[in-house]
Amino acid sequence: MTSRHPSIQTAPLVQTDPSGKPYSLTAHLSPRRRMADFAATTVMVASFFAAAVPLVLIIGYVFTKGGRVVDMAFLTESIPNSYRRVGPGMGPAVVGTLLITGAASLMAIPLGVLGAVYLHEYGPKRRFARVVRFTTDVMTGVPSVVMGVFVYVVWVLRFRSQTGFAGALALACLMLPIVVRTTEEMLKLVPAELRQASTALGARTWRTTLTVVLPAALPGITSGAMLAVARAAGETAPIILVTGLTFQTNANLFEGNNTTLAAQIFRNASQPFDGAQARAYGAAFTLIVLVFIFTIVARLISSRFNRMRR
Amino acid sequence: MTSTTSGDAGSSAVRDLKSSDRGAVVDAGFRWLAFSAAVTILVVLGLIAWASVNRAWPAFAQEGIRFVTSSRWAPSADSFGALTMVYGTVVVSTIALLSAVPVSIGIALFTAEVAPRRLQTIIVFVIDLLAAVPSVVYGLWGILFVAPNLTGVYGWLSEVFGGWPVIGPLFAGGAGSGRSFMTAGLILALMVTPIITSVSREVLATVPQGEKDAALALGATRWEMIRGAVLPHSFGGMVGATMLGLGRAMGETIAVALVIGSSYQITSHLFASGSAMPATIALEWGESSGVHRSALIGLGVVLFLATVVVNSLARTVVTRAERRMRGA
Amino acid sequence: MSVDGSLPDVVLTAPPGPARPVAGHQANPAGPTAPSVFQVRDLSVYYGEFKAVRDVKLDIYEHEITAFIGPSGCGKSTVLRCFNRMNDPIPNARVEGGMYYRGIDVYGDDVEPVEVRRRIGMVFQKPNPFPKSIFDNVAYGPRIAGNRNKADLADIVERALTQAALWEEVKDRLHKSALGLSGGQQQRLCIARAIAVDPEVLLMDEPCSALDPIATGRIEDLMEEIQQDYTIIIVTHNMQQAARVSDRCAFFTTEVNEASDTRTGVLVEYDATENMFSNPSDERTENYVTGRFG
Numbered sequence: 033m034t035s036r037h038p039s040i041q042t043a044p045l046v047q048t049d050p051s052g053k054p055y056s057l058t059a060h061l062s063p064r065r066r067m068a069d070f071a072a073t074t075v076m077v078a079s080f081f082a083a084a085v086p087l088v089l090i091i092g093y094v095f096t097k098g099g100r101v102v103d104m105a106f107l108t109e110s111i112p113n114s115y116r117r118v119g120p121g122m123g124p125a126v127v128g129t130l131l132i133t134g135a136a137s138l139m140a141i142p143l144g145v146l147g148a149v150y151l152h153e154y155g156p157k158r159r160f161a162r163v164v165r166f167t168t169d170v171m172t173g174v175p176s177v178v179m180g181v182f183v184y185v186v187w188v189l190r191f192r193s194q195t196g197f198a199g200a201l202a203l204a205c206l207m208l209p210i211v212v213r214t215t216e217e218m219l220k221l222v223p224a225e226l227r228q229a230s231t232a233l234g235a236r237t238w239r240t241t242l243t244v245v246l247p248a249a250l251p252g253i254t255s256g257a258m259l260a261v262a263r264a265a266g267e268t269a270p271i272i273l274v275t276g277l278t279f280q281t282n283a284n285l286f287e288g289n290n291t292t293l294a295a296q297i298f299r300n301a302s303q304p305f306d307g308a309q310a311r312a313y314g315a316a317f318t319l320i321v322l323v324f325i326f327t328i329v330a331r332l333i334s335s336r337f338n339r340m341r342r
Numbered sequence: 343m344t345s346t347t348s349g350d351a352g353s354s355a356v357r358d359l360k361s362s363d364r365g366a367v368v369d370a371g372f373r374w375l376a377f378s379a380a381v382t383i384l385v386v387l388g389l390i391a392w393a394s395v396n397r398a399w400p401a402f403a404q405e406g407i408r409f410v411t412s413s414r415w416a417p418s419a420d421s422f423g424a425l426t427m428v429y430g431t432v433v434v435s436t437i438a439l440l441s442a443v444p445v446s447i448g449i450a451l452f453t454a455e456v457a458p459r460r461l462q463t464i465i466v467f468v469i470d471l472l473a474a475v476p477s478v479v480y481g482l483w484g485i486l487f488v489a490p491n492l493t494g495v496y497g498w499l500s501e502v503f504g505g506w507p508v509i510g511p512l513f514a515g516g517a518g519s520g521r522s523f524m525t526a527g528l529i530l531a532l533m534v535t536p537i538i539t540s541v542s543r544e545v546l547a548t549v550p551q552g553e554k555d556a557a558l559a560l561g562a563t564r565w566e567m568i569r570g571a572v573l574p575h576s577f578g579g580m581v582g583a584t585m586l587g588l589g590r591a592m593g594e595t596i597a598v599a600l601v602i603g604s605s606y607q608i609t610s611h612l613f614a615s616g617s618a619m620p621a622t623i624a625l626e627w628g629e630s631s632g633v634h635r636s637a638l639i640g641l642g643v644v645l646f647l648a649t650v651v652v653n654s655l656a657r658t659v660v661t662r663a664e665r666r667m668r669g670a
Numbered sequence: 671m672s673v674d675g676s677l678p679d680v681v682l683t684a685p686p687g688p689a690r691p692v693a694g695h696q697a698n699p700a701g702p703t704a705p706s707v708f709q710v711r712d713l714s715v716y717y718g719e720f721k722a723v724r725d726v727k728l729d730i731y732e733h734e735i736t737a738f739i740g741p742s743g744c745g746k747s748t749v750l751r752c753f754n755r756m757n758d759p760i761p762n763a764r765v766e767g768g769m770y771y772r773g774i775d776v777y778g779d780d781v782e783p784v785e786v787r788r789r790i791g792m793v794f795q796k797p798n799p800f801p802k803s804i805f806d807n808v809a810y811g812p813r814i815a816g817n818r819n820k821a822d823l824a825d826i827v828e829r830a831l832t833q834a835a836l837w838e839e840v841k842d843r844l845h846k847s848a849l850g851l852s853g854g855q856q857q858r859l860c861i862a863r864a865i866a867v868d869p870e871v872l873l874m875d876e877p878c879s880a881l882d883p884i885a886t887g888r889i890e891d892l893m894e895e896i897q898q899d900y901t902i903i904i905v906t907h908n909m910q911q912a913a914r915v916s917d918r919c920a921f922f923t924t925e926v927n928e929a930s931d932t933r934t935g936v937l938v939e940y941d942a943t944e945n946m947f948s949n950p951s952d953e954r955t956e957n958y959v960t961g962r963f964g
Contacts, residue, residue, distance in 0.1 A: 045705065045706060045709075045772065045773050046705035046732075047773055055771070055774065057771060057774050057778070057781040057782065057785050057786050057789070058780045059782060059785045061784055061785075062816055065563055068566075069563040069565040071565075072568070073565070075448055076456055079444070079445040079448025079449045080449050082445045083449060083468065083472060083535050083539075084468050086532050089483075089487075090479065090480070091471075091475075093483055093487055094479060094483070143379050146379035147376070147379040147382070147383055149379075150373075150376030150380040151380060154377070160380070161380070163384065164380045164384060166654075167384055167387050168383055169654075170387065170650050170654065171383070171387055173586075173649050173650065173652070174593070174649060174650075175593025175594070175645055175649055176593070177595040177623050177624055177642065177645075178390070178394075178593065178642045178646045181623065181639050181642035182389070182390040182394055185393045185396075185639065186389055186393045205386055208383060212383065236365050236366070236368070236369040237369055237373070238369045239365070239368075241372070242372075262474055265476070266474075266475075266476025266477065266478065266479070267477075268478040268596040269595040269596050269623075269624050272624060272627070273623075294478045297478045297479065297482055298478050298481065298599075298600070301481060301482045301485055301486065302600060312482055312486075313482070319476055319478075319479065320479060323475075323476060324474060327471065327474040331467070331470060459762070550798065552794055552796055552798030553798050554759075555756065555798070556794065556798045556800070556860070557810070558756065558787060559792035559864070560787070560788070560791070561785070561787045561788030561811060561814065561867055562784070562811075562814050563784055563814075571800060574800075574801065575801070
C-alpha cells in the first residue's frame, strides 16, 4: 500500500492550536441547543404515539368485543328486528356490503381508469383535461353525506324506491375521483420510452395504451382501486340515506331496501341495549377485517411495484 | 418508396398510409370512450350542484338568509335556521385541527427527517391503517368507549379551569354525558391526522437536500436544520395540508353524528352537546319530509359549497408551494 | 479510540525514498513538512451491503489544497463526506476504518458531530443558499452557535464576505434575497457562509461544476487567496482544475467486483500534484491524466 504513496511524508502531529489549546472535537453544545434538539425529537416521537395508541385501542377494543360475537351464524343469519334481542346475526348486511361495494366498483373502476387514460394519454395539456382534473380534485373533497343527498335527489326521488343500487351509485361517485387520480399518477410513472417504442413499431394510441401502458401501470392501478374499494366499503352516510333498511337478506340490488355492515354499526351503536351493541361490535369486527385485508394487500402490491421499478 | 416504383404502386402506398383502416376506427372509438368517461365526471359534479340546489329551493325560498343566520331549527314549527349546526361544525373542526395539525406535522417530520428507514415503513403503515378504519367504527368506539371514559377527565378540567378568566367559559358547566363538541373534535382529529400527515410528508419530500446539507455542514443540530431549512420551505404546503384536513373534518358525518350528542345550542362550553351540519342530515333524514327534507338538502348544499371553497383553496396553496419549491 | 494523542493503529511511517518537495507554479506556504491535519487509515464506506469505497489511506496537510480526482462513481465525494461526518444522515451508510483529525478519531464515541461540522466546513456542488437575505445566509452559522450580538454579526458577515471576494458586489444589497445572485455569486456566498463559522478546514465538493468558466476562475483565485487561512480539500472531475489549484492530488478509480457486478472506489495514487501530472507512478493514473480513460 505505502509504495503507492511515495510522498506521504513524516508529518508532525500538532495537537494544540496556535494559542496552545489542545484540538478537540468533543466540545459540547450549549445546554440550550442540546435541550431544544432533544425536546423536538421527543415531541415528534410523542406525536407518533398520539396517533398509534388510539389505533391500537380501537383495534384492540373492536377485536376483543367483536371477535367474541362473530361466528358462522353471525355472518349468515338474518338481523333480529328488535334491537333488544340478543344474538346473531348480520347476514343481510354482509351480503349487502359485498353486493353494493362490488356493484360500485364495477361502475367506478372502469370509468375511472378510462377517464384517467383520456386525461393522460390523449390530452394531458388541454384545457378540458385541466377542467376534469380540477373537478376530480373537487369531487374528492365532497363529503360522502352530500353524495348521498345527491343520489337521493337524482335517483331515489325519480324511481321512488330506496334500493341497493342507489347505494352503489353513491359509492361509485365517491370512488370515481380516487380511481381517476391514482390511475393518472400511475400512468405518469410509465416511462415515455415505452410508449415511443410501441408507437415506433406502428401501434396506435389505443393499442399502445392497452398492450403497453396499462399493463405496465397495472399493479399501481390495482392498488389504488383496492384502496378506493376499502374506503367505499366503510362508507355509512350515503347508505343510510338511499338504501333504506332491511332485516332480511336481499340479493336483488334493483328492488327493495338493502343494508350494509357500516349502516348496521351506525344503527346499533346508538342503542342502549346490550344485544344491539354486541351486534355493532361484531359488524365492526367483520368490516375492519374486510377493509384491512384490502388495504394491506393494496400496500403489498404497491410496495412490490415500487421495488420492481427501482 | 423509392423513385423506381411505378406510379400505380406509389399511389396505392399513399392510399395505404392514409387509409382509414380498422385500426384508425378503433382508435377513434377508444378515444371517444375515454373522452366520454372524462365527460361523465364533469356531468356528475354538475348534476350534484344543480339537482341539490333545485331540491333545496323550497327551504331556501322559505327561510332566505335566515337559513344560515337563525339559530331556531324546529321542524315541528316549520322553522329552519341552521346557525347552531354551522357553529357546531366550526367548533368541532377547530378542535380537530388544533389537535391534529401539530401531531401530524410531528409525525411527518419524524418520518422524513429522523426515523431510520425500517421505522419509516412501520410509521407509514400505522398511518395507513388509521386512514383505513371506517368512520363509523371511529363513531362506535367514540360513543361506547371514549365518551364514557372521558367524562372523568372533563369533570376534572371543568372543576380546575371553570373559574379561570378568559378560558373559564370553555370548561365551566360540568362534564356532561361525554357526548360533546370536545369528544367529536378529538375523534375527528384522529380521522384527519392521516391526510394531513401524508400531504405534509409529500411537501417535506420537496425540500431541497442541498439546503438541509448546508445547514448541517454549518454545525446545525437536527432541530436547527429543521427549523432553518425545512420548515420555512414547507410552510406553504403545510397550510395547504391543514386546509385539506379542514375540508375532511367539515364533511365528516357519521362519527360526529354518533358522539356530538344532537342538541341545538350555541354555547362556549366545550363539554356540552351540540350538532353539526353533516351529522344533522344523517340523523334527521329518515323522519323528514316536505320543507324539512328540503332544509336538510339545503344543509348539504351549504356544506358542498364550503368544502369546494376550502378544498380548491387548499389545492391552490399546495400546488403553488410545490411549484415555488421546484423553481427555487 | 483514545484521544490522548497516540494513534493506536495508525503508524505515520516515513515513506520509502526521499520526500519530494512540492514545487510548481504555486508556492506551498507550509512546505513539505507541514503538520498533518487529517490521517485517513484504511477507510471503507458501505451503503447497506454495497461497498462504495475501500481501504483509503492518506494524510491531509495544513494549509495545502488537496484535490481528489477520478472518474464519476469512484467514491471521491463519499470519502469527502467522511471528513465532516456528512454521511451520518444518509440511511444505511456505514464507515469502517480510521478517520482522524489531528489524531482524534472523528467517529469516536464522545465526538460531537455538530462540532466536527463547525470546525470542518463544506461547500457543495450546487450553490445552495437558503431562501433568505444575503446577510441572514452568512449570519446563519454564527446565529445558531448562539451569537446574537448585532454589531458582532455585522462584523463577521463583512469579514466573511470580504474574504470570499463578494463584499464589494453585495454590500449595498445585504438584505435582499440571496436567490437574486448569479450562480457564481451564490457559490461565493456559500463559501462566505462556510467561513463565517470560523472553520479550520474547507471541504469543497465539485464547487465549480455548476458554474461557467469565468465564475470558475474567480472561485479558483479565491481558493488560492484563502489558502493561508484554511486547509482545503476539493473534489473535482476537472483535471485542469486540479492541476491549476492543488498542491497535492489523490487519484481514485473504480474496481469492478465480478461476483456482484458492483463498483467499488479505490485510491490509486496520492502525490504532489506536479508528480501526478508529469510523472505518475501508476499506469491507471497515467491513463487518466493523459485522457486515455474516463
